[in-house]
Amino acid sequence: MRPRHLALAVAVAAIWGFNFVAIDAGLDHFPPLMFSALRFGLAAFPALLLVGRPQVPWRWVIAVALILGVTKFSLLFAGMAAGMPAGLSSLVLQSQAIFTMLFAVLFLRERPRRIQIAGLAVAVTGVLVVATRMGANLPAFLLVIGAAVAWGLSNVATRKASPPDSLRFMVWVSALATGPLVVLSLLIDGPSADLAALRAINTEALLSLLYIALVSTLAGFAGWGLLLRVYGAATVAPFSMLVPFFGIASAAVFLGEPVYLVDVLGGVLVVGGVLLGLVRGDLFSGRRLVRVEA
Incomplete structure (x- = not known):
């Protein structure tokens, strides 16, 4: 990888x-669902007027908008609003790799190699280690785990869609997620x-948004x-x-936020386990399913 691309990564x-x-910071001011709706609305407009059509079937744009935009981020924001620490949330979300593999086996008929299964077993252990510290606030932890589940499912849907332009695809996903999030915010957060x-x-609040x-x-x-596009x-x-x-x-x-030894141990296991599955190529037998969104 060229130095400028390494720096970009x-x-x-x-x-x-x-x-x-x-x-x-934003959740200190906005209700969770409203904050998510504003986030996607601002990401979609006015960019929507500049990028053109999504270049993939609409069913996949709608599916990813509902799974990723509405479900994943609603659960993430709700979990963090309920007390899940910001740093720990960034770690626990990496468990999406576990759920991506499971959904890929179920819906794409993928056959992961033994090294990949072993790596994800290590990652599961790391998540369980982190869970031991969140026992006092297990509901918030489970909300973030739910966000990771939704992220894994959206990865498979995105793989099926195979958008040629990921930025354009994300703009349209943001646009289609905004409406349902506004409705949910009015119903749950309240007008x-x-x-x-x-x-x-x-x-x-404005800067965070x-x-x-x-x-x-x-x-x-x-x-x-x-x-x-350049490296794969x-x-x-x-x-x-x-x-x-x-x-x-x-x-x-x-x-x-304090950094606890158990968090470091869990983080090493989660990250190390996912990386183990990448040692001999892509996560899923040549399929390029690892994606990151935040």
Whole structure:
């Protein structure tokens, strides 16, 4: 990998890692579902007017919008709002690789190699280690695990869609996710809570919203898509394992979150297990299914 592309890969991982700090800051002001709706709405417009049609069948755009945009991020934001630490959330979400493999076996008839199964078994162990510390707030932990499940399912749907332009695809996914999220926010968060948050918006809330919509979503996926086109998933995917390290480090620096030994141990197992499955090529017998979104 050329030095400038290597720097880009690390920069994207850093952007997505810091994203969890921005989410934490935004959730201090916005209700979770409203925050997610605003995020996707801002990511979609006005970019939607510039990118053209998604270049894949609409059923896959709708499916990924509902699974990834609505379900995954609603569960993630709800889990973090319920008390799941930002840094730990960035780590636990990497368990998506486990669920991606399971769904790929079920729906794509993939046959993972033994080394891949062993690697994901190590990753499962890491998630269980982290779960031991979250016993006091297990519901928040399970919400983030649910987000990882949805992410794994969306990976398989995205693989089936095979969009030639990942940025364009993500803009349309964001656009189609916005409407259902607005409806859910009105029904669950309530109109009064949404209106109060909009009236009391401050600089910190606005900056966090702009960061996750424009920097993390649009700029992040533009850079990631470029790397995938130049080098392929087998080369680029391992850089996603840097996301939890940047997430935990930035949460410690900017939010003052303590870093516990059990978190470090669990993180090493999760990241090491996923990387083990990549040692001899793509995660799934030549299929390029490893994708990262934040």
